[in-house]
Amino acid sequence: MPIVMPIADGVNSYIADYSHSRPDIEVRCPNCNGKMGPWSRYHRHPRTRGGRRRVPIYRWRCPKCKKTRGVLPDFLAPYLHHVTEVRESCIRSYSEGATIEEAAEEAGVDVRTVCRWVAHARRVLGGVVSLVSNLVAELTTMVTWPKVKAEGTRGLMLLLFDLGDILCGATVTCGSPGVFPRVNSSNLHYL
Numbered sequence: 001m002p003i004v005m006p007i008a009d010g011v012n013s014y015i016a017d018y019s020h021s022r023p024d025i026e027v028r029c030p031n032c033n034g035k036m037g038p039w040s041r042y043h044r045h046p047r048t049r050g051g052r053r054r055v056p057i058y059r060w061r062c063p064k065c066k067k068t069r070g071v072l073p074d075f076l077a078p079y080l081h082h083v084t085e086v087r088e089s090c091i092r093s094y095s096e097g098a099t100i101e102e103a104a105e106e107a108g109v110d111v112r113t114v115c116r117w118v119a120h121a122r123r124v125l126g127g128v129v130s131l132v133s134n135l136v137a138e139l140t141t142m143v144t145w146p147k148v149k150a151e152g153t154r155g156l157m158l159l160l161f162d163l164g165d166i167l168c169g170a171t172v173t174c175g176s177p178g179v180f181p182r183v184n185s186s187n188l189h190y191l
Contacts, residue, residue, distance in 0.1 A: 029062035036060035095157030
């Protein structure tokens with residue numbers, strides 16, 4: 001399984017900075033926690049709003065356990081074809097009241113794909129809401145929290161985006177804006 005890390009602000013900056021040289025980051029082996037060394041690279045061709053882009057993915061190898069891992073920038077998720085920005089914008093549009101068809105057309109994505117993303121977001125939502133409610137309980141005195149704008153799943157999705165933007169804006173200084181890249185970078189869920 002690849003390692004997801006916040007390496008660049010987006011696809012364009014990643015390609016500009018790392019198309020010919022690997023990022024200068026320290027990578028630890030998820031198996032034995034040893035320091036991994038540079039190994040090789042391969043390319044992925046994720047779908048963005050402007051079409052497919054050729055993105056180099058650099059691999060590291062652990063000298064202790066001999067395992068190799070690719071390090072994905074946080075705008076990508078393992079095994080998914082679209083960048084996080086596209087997936088997030090579809091789910092955000094749907095949660096703000098657009099139909100699945102409208103969200104798909106706006107992003108240039110197949111309707112069935114957006115249906116899968118929304119269904120997955122609904123499944124993940126239960127766990128994230130309990131995590132966020134625990135954070136709210138701890139941070140109530142420090143932040144003014146938004147009120148729920150709608151009822152049901154869409155209301156919870158909107159609240160999740162608002163809370164994620166507040167929490168991520170207050171604590172994270174690098175990476176793409178929004179809630180889902182933060183979730184990706186800590187390897188909790190992939191949307």
